[in-house]
Amino acid sequence: MAALTENPGCSRRRIVDAAGLKAHELADRLGHPTLRGQSPFAIETGNRFEDRLKKRSGYALLVEALAPFVDLPAPPDLNVEDVNSVGRLADAQTWMEARVAKTDEALARIARGGADAPHVVDHPVLRLDLTGSSVNLEPDALAFRVGDRLELVEIKSYAVIDGQADPAKVSATAAQSAVYHMALRATLERLGFDPELLAWSVILVAPRNFGRTPTAHRIPLRKKSAALARVLGSVPRVGELLDDLPHDLSFDVGSTNTDSRAASEALNVVVSAIDALYVPECVQNCDMAKFCRSEAWSNDDPSRVGRTARDSLAGVSSLSEALALARSANATDGSDAEVGGALRDAFGALERARARSGDQSLLSRTVTDGPR
Numbered sequence: 349m350a351a352l353t354e355n356p357g358c359s360r361r362r363i364v365d366a367a368g369l370k371a372h373e374l375a376d377r378l379g380h381p382t383l384r385g386q387s388p389f390a391i392e393t394g395n396r397f398e399d400r401l402k403k404r405s406g407y408a409l410l411v412e413a414l415a416p417f418v419d420l421p422a423p424p425d426l427n428v429e430d431v432n433s434v435g436r437l438a439d440a441q442t443w444m445e446a447r448v449a450k451t452d453e454a455l456a457r458i459a460r461g462g463a464d465a466p467h468v469v470d471h472p473v474l475r476l477d478l479t480g481s482s483v484n485l486e487p488d489a490l491a492f493r494v495g496d497r498l499e500l501v502e503i504k505s506y507a508v509i510d511g512q513a514d515p516a517k518v519s520a521t522a523a524q525s526a527v528y529h530m531a532l533r534a535t536l537e538r539l540g541f542d543p544e545l546l547a548w549s550v551i552l553v554a555p556r557n558f559g560r561t562p563t564a565h566r567i568p569l570r571k572k573s574a575a576l577a578r579v580l581g582s583v584p585r586v587g588e589l590l591d592d593l594p595h596d597l598s599f600d601v602g603s604t605n606t607d608s609r610a611a612s613e614a615l616n617v618v619v620s621a622i623d624a625l626y627v628p629e630c631v632q633n634c635d636m637a638k639f640c641r642s643e644a645w646s647n648d649d650p651s652r653v654g655r656t657a658r659d660s661l662a663g664v665s666s667l668s669e670a671l672a673l674a675r676s677a678n679a680t681d682g683s684d685a686e687v688g689g690a691l692r693d694a695f696g697a698l699e700r701a702r703a704r705s706g707d708q709s710l711l712s713r714t715v716t717d718g719p720r
């Protein structure tokens with residue numbers, strides 16, 4: 349979701365997701381293992397905090413933290429529906445289907461407001477149609493019915509100090525919750541209920557002041573949700589992307605290549621045939637980033653120096669070409685005339701600056717540094 353919302357124009361990532369491939373496994377097979385990932389320590393800390401709120405305190409700590417916003421009965425009167433109670437089934441797909449069905453059933457009971465409705469749904473699985481391909485979302489978010497509305501809850505292990513958390517982390521939580529919010533609204537609609545039952549916010553539960561005591565804060569979601577809907581509404585559906593690809597294109601190269609190196613090369617050809625829209629921010633959002641970055645560098649693609657350069661140099665296929673345009677004495681009258689004029693102006697300004705500062709390496713350093 350982060351890869352899609354941060355870089356919605358990238359067909360490659362959309363196709364990889366639609367094919368049901370795990371991007372980090374594909375990157376590994378291509379010989380460019382992923383750079384990112386949470387540290388095992390951070391994951392362990394997060395899991396421990398969540399476990400304490402739920403299982404180890406019998407949900408009592410969670411109920412206590414939520415009390416300023418949600419009036420829930422204390423255990424043992426608290427009715428919890430743990431979707432994982434479907435047990436381990438024959439295969440991952442059947443297990444996932446069973447969890448989606450159990451989440452649907454629990455949400456329907458909550459939405460109807462019956463006496464037997466759970467107060468908490470733990471380990472829900474929400475299904476969302478993401479511009480033509482179906483995805484399962486597994487939030488640690490929980491839903492409650494309080495009076496006539498449902499609340500979404502997200503548990504995080506970063507600290508809230510004197511009522512303030514790191515704004516970047518809060519913003520990332522809001523972006524993530526906006527996706528769950530969208531999926532929950534879609535599920536309610538699919539089940540025949542009014543999606544307005546769901547509050548336009550998420551309740552964040554996190555540790556207070558580096559301690560182990562949880563605290564809760566409400567984060568509004570209307571703006572994030574509207575931005576997410578705008579992004580998703582503007583990208584082409586997966587079917588349209590597939591129409592532009594060769595009909596015999598397949599990621600399944602293993603059956604014809606027993607040699608792993610040959611298989612990796614064949615996979616490289618397949619992945620490279622699908623348009624990408626690399627930007628340096630991909631490193632934070634997409635497990636394919638190392639592969640796409642290497643490709644952008646070997647193609648001398650303007651995107652390797654950032655989104656602004658890529659957009660400003662639209663129609664110019666490489667940085668060498670941009671440099672040639674900047675250095676050319678004469679104006680061109682082709683499609684690159686406007687970009688060429690801007691580059692010549694910028695290059696002239698840079699030369700004047702270099703002449704004044706005496707730094708002759710300024711321009712060459714900009715275009716020759718390698719990837720780090």
Ligand code: SF4
Pocket residue numbers: 351355358359360361624625626627630631634635636637638640
């Ligand atoms: S890393 Fe590659 S596949 Fe992923 S979003 Fe960026 S360009 Fe697309």
